[in-house]
Amino acid sequence: MNGKVIFYVTRHGQTLFNLLDKVQGWSDTPLTQQGIQTANLLGNAMKKIKFESVYTSDSGRACETATLILNQNEHIQPQVNHDKRLREWGFGSLEGESNNWFMDTILNGLPPDIGFEHLTDYLPQISEIIVKTDTIGFAEPFGTIENRISSIFKDIAEKVSATGGGQVLIVTHAFIIKTIVYLYARHRISEVAKVENASITKIIYQDGNFCVEDINSTSYTGSTT
Numbered sequence: 001m002n003g004k005v006i007f008y009v010t011r012h013g014q015t016l017f018n019l020l021d022k023v024q025g026w027s028d029t030p031l032t033q034q035g036i037q038t039a040n041l042l043g044n045a046m047k048k049i050k051f052e053s054v055y056t057s058d059s060g061r062a063c064e065t066a067t068l069i070l071n072q073n074e075h076i077q078p079q080v081n082h083d084k085r086l087r088e089w090g091f092g093s094l095e096g097e098s099n100n101w102f103m104d105t106i107l108n109g110l111p112p113d114i115g116f117e118h119l120t121d122y123l124p125q126i127s128e129i130i131v132k133t134d135t136i137g138f139a140e141p142f143g144t145i146e147n148r149i150s151s152i153f154k155d156i157a158e159k160v161s162a163t164g165g166g167q168v169l170i171v172t173h174a175f176i177i178k179t180i181v182y183l184y185a186r187h188r189i190s191e192v193a194k195v196e197n198a199s200i201t202k203i204i205y206q207d208g209n210f211c212v213e214d215i216n217s218t219s220y221t222g223s224t225t
Contacts, residue, residue: 003161005205007153008046009170011177012065013039014197021099025091025175026138028059038198038221039065043072045220050075052166055156057086057173065198066171085148088173089127092134105133120189123182149179157205177201177216185212192216 013035017024031039046069054070054077056062063082070077094102107114109129110122119126127142160166174195181192184203192201198221202214 002165003206004165005157005160006167007156007170007203007205008049008051008167009172009177009180009201009203010042010065010069011174011195011197011199012059012061012171013037013068015061017096018197023091023094023097023099023102025088025095025173026059027095028061031061031064035061035065035197036068039068040072041221042198042200043069045222046169047072047074049073049167049169051078051169052160052163053078053081053156054169054171055081055083055086055152056171057088057176058082058084059087059173062086062171062173066169069169069171083152085152086170086172086176089130089145089175089179090138090140091130092138093136094130094134094139105129109133117190117193120178120182120193123178123189145176145179146183149176150183153180153203153205153210157210161205181212181215184210185215188212188215 013031015024015031015035016029019032054066056066066080106126106129110125114122124142127145131139131141156168160168177195178192181189192215195216196218199216199218200214200220201216204211204213
């Protein structure tokens, strides 16, 4: 592949907190039956792809999703790397709160004319609101999140490219995928206003540059939403 690296970045399958509509960052809940089914569908859709490397966050929901995807694959599987740099944003004391309360908190901290569909334009400001609202000091500044995401993608890309390139599976989280698009394709940030479970964001690395192709695609699992 001449050093070309293709990243298939997916959000984990639906979890218990997703079903209950609760904030879930560093906290973790298991996949629901729907989450398991969708991960299996994604695995079946990608079963012919030979992954040179597989990386997940160290959260159980991401690890479980990766296992279900790889169980469908027709090729010999590489070792799965669990890396905390791929963790979801840390929401501190906001963890486990209702998503409606979370969204109200975010919107109340932003200019009044900003609607949901434009929220992703303001990721640094959203992070700042979360940090200020968190009462236990666990929430992360946006610069910290940017640094961990850019560092792991750079590390993986350079490592796989140096051995000839190939395809890489990444299993991570909604706000991390928003951050990835913010970093590498900011002009398309509106496409991740809502990141679907088991959707695919496809990123190409070549000659030192990252290019985002598919964003938040659900076509792999047969969904039209």
